[in-house]
Amino acid sequence: MAVRKLAPEELQPESFVFSPDTEAFAEQQIAKYPPGRQASAVIPLLWKAQEQAGGWLPRKAIEAVATRLDMPFIRVMEVATFYTMFNLEPVGKYFIQFCGTTPCVLRGAGDIRQVLEKRIGDQNHVTADGNFSWLEVECLGACCNAPMVQINDDYYEDLTPENFEKLLDDLAAGRPVKKGSQIGRNTSEPFEAVNTLQDPSLYDGSQIGTWRKRFEEQAQPAGTGEAAAAVASVPQEAKAAKPTAGRPIESEVADTPAERAKKGEAPVNPVDQKEAADPSRATKVEPRTEDAAKPAPQSGKSYVASPGGGATPTSPTTPNAGTPPGQSETRRDGSESKPGVVVDKDNKTS
């Protein structure tokens, strides 16, 4: 971490008073917390004070925040010095946070750094015209478009020494600049030709529910093996998902379809062995006797809305991890409803 220090006395302003805008923001933030807990709003207030003071926190601003929140000065100072995003020394009109973490360096951040050093100088140094200062920071999370910098509040990605120089020229001259990628790609789409996800049917909604349809068609005639046991073991009454459901410790160990399959025995009576569908044991099987083409049971876990059937109104929409797939009214592989994709209304539980 770069060595940080408070700005020297000659750079510190004489006073700092909250602007009406900052004050309104402060009130709004403080109102979020119970009375007497106003100190919880210290970070938003410091952030807003930094914004008002031109991108850095003068000592008087720290004291103003402390006074506003009825905190000792040192407590606010502790917060302001802890977080590196609070600048304690003046910054340029355009404050450049340059990402120097591995992905950006692999993609040429070294050249960008040279541009910064050439045009602006050392880190934490404001140019004579007051336009620029820069700081190397850790990953800003735009690795797909590396190398990148953050200038004030915006990301500028896919930088090369040339387009970065031009960007800085434009900023210095006050010309409008393009935010985001500097090579014209849309967000983080593939850099060159787009080769994937091109099937138009992916986007017209026709794919929704097709996997399950296919699965049900194939699973219907199957009378042997694990899948059959799984399907057959659907309980007559849906069990509420419980933390104990499906735990190995809760059921007898020996009699699993997998073991029976291994021993060449006939599948167990599905009525007797509800727990047999436990995926934690069912997936242990290695020699598979049934048709390999059949889809194996999928995990009961799902992070999306479950298109459960109307027959199990008591079962929760999202089954708990560990619920045997067979106990779910319907089975999912995740393909039928991605977040953001329209959910098939016919299959919706409620």
Place this chain on the structure above:
Amino acid sequence: MAKIIVDGVEVDVPAEYTLLQAAEAAGAEVPRFCFHERLSIAGNCRMCLVEVKGAPKPVASCAWGVRDCRPGPNGEPPEISTKSPTVKKAREGVMEFLLINHPLDCPICDQGGQCDLQDQAMAYGVDTSRFHENKRAVTDKYLGPLVRTSMNRCIHCTRCVRFTAEVAGVPDMGALWRGEDMEITSYLEKALGSELQANIADLCPVGALTHKPESFHFRPWELTKTDSVDVMDAVGSSIRVDSRGREVMRILPRVNEAVNEEWISDKTRQIVDGLRLQRLDRPFVRESGRLRPASWQEAFATIAAKVKDTDVKKIGAIIGDLAAVEEMFALKLLMQSLGVTNIDARQDGTVLSPAYGRGSYLFNTTIAGIEDADAILIVGSNPRIEASLVNVRIRKRWRVAPPPIAIIGENADLTYPYEYLGAGPDTLAELAAGRNSFIEKLRSAERPLIIVGQGALSRPDGLAILSAVAQLARDVGAVKDGWNGFSVLHTAASRVGALDLGLVPGEGGLTAEQMAQGGVEVLFNLGADEIDIAPGAFVIYQGTHGDRGAHRADVILPAATYTEKSGTYVNTEGRVQMANRAAFAPGEAREDWAILRALSDVLGHRLPFDSLNALRAKLYAAYPHFAAIETVQPADSAAAIQALVGIGGTAGREAFVSPVKDFYLTNPIARASGVMAECSALARELKLEAAE
């Protein structure tokens, strides 16, 4: 209570105990740096790791409760180990990390020999370092005249930050920056604004914070330790006086839950240099306007000649703030045998008197009892400067759950919020008449506490005010069975002992004020330096320092300070405590009782004892409660309150003013101390700054 097995030993401890406390209950030692019994739990040094059966990793025992442990599979008590190989390895790891950035400067470090890190490195450390990078370097911080910093040594336990914020109540210190760059400092490196700041150097487990005035003067193993009691204020903090040869080197707090817990004020601790500066080391006699050194015989002869020529009605005695019970008793006997009735131990003019019963002048609630109060009214006192550790108790009470606290008197910063009712007796009368809403809070409280200070009592109308306060205390039910909320806060260490001895003017006797203003021709002054004695009288000053009293004296008898004699002191609660001799008085100076005994011989009224033990035997026979060291003899408070209420009278209108003008300069020892002078100047500066 919860059962827990520590290293195979089953103990039964309260469920809210931490594992560290449980381990200590079971006799297992757990090393620690950041944990401190009287501060909040930080859990950041990781030295106290123990193994809990069933937990995947070692846990910090200071921050893990016994009630948080899971029982065993068959319901057996939870089990922890403080000695297992895992624990040993974990602690070695922690120690190695702590030592990575800690300089190896024990030979030049003042903490050497009394350093937690040094001790624990001996027990848990390894002999070599595997760290080959550069050590961290931190600039030293300025924290004022009492604490020297050497921040390279800091291990970031944050005890000092927690102490200043929690106990001292001045949130001056903090930890800036973060991670490896973390630095402990005060805001903008200003001097700390607390009268308890030197305690942070005691708390520091390493040598990062050491005591500045005594730095590089001694090694702890060279010192002789003497348990004693402090006389800087009427709290009577328990202290340990460390001396080398005949010189007192330092004063440390001693744990005494009933009085000072384990803190002492800066004045208590750092007047050490005052004990050797400006000392009176030989008798002096004033000849043609100038004091000249004399022998004891000459001095006594001068006194005897003067006393013989004077009418006993024109002889008087004033007793100062630092006198022990023994010499006051000796002086009382001497004056009695001379037939003198002009004797007064109340140089500040306070109206308290044994005539109204012992309960009328004690801090009846006791200092520890403050923690039980559920409403507090302070009248005419600034406890922060008059009795810092009483203030610490009130703050401690306030931190547990804020009770209603109100002040009549100076509107000063007491480190906790309070309701300011007003400045003087008018407000008190209004409150008593029920014209202030605070009276309801006092009435509804189960255990109301009313503290009345010398600011309200050391004035001509003090008796009327005392009576009004007693009336108020009775009205709000502050004095009842099982609770006595009427408490007088004293400022002088000798005062309660003197009142117990009845050192107030006898029949027709003059008060200290009247004597000082010329009521007597021969005045025996036993260490009273806070009173101006008018010209004219022949003054015999028996004291320790060349202070105000000695300047006005005609004969000076050099005496011993509280660290140089064995003496009994009674604190504001009425707790009898014994100060012990840690060093000898300089030059020809002698213990006070011995001087009085020798003088009595010359005056022809030989006192009936030849040794301190004989004196004490006489004392205990006359006043048995002085024999009960370390205890408070409860007073008959109901009768005392009744007597006080009966006084009546009308109070004046002037505001209450604390008798302590400058916390650091309240007595001759403190005024002789250079450190106290520096602190005083700094405090004035801070005060001016705050006023701006």
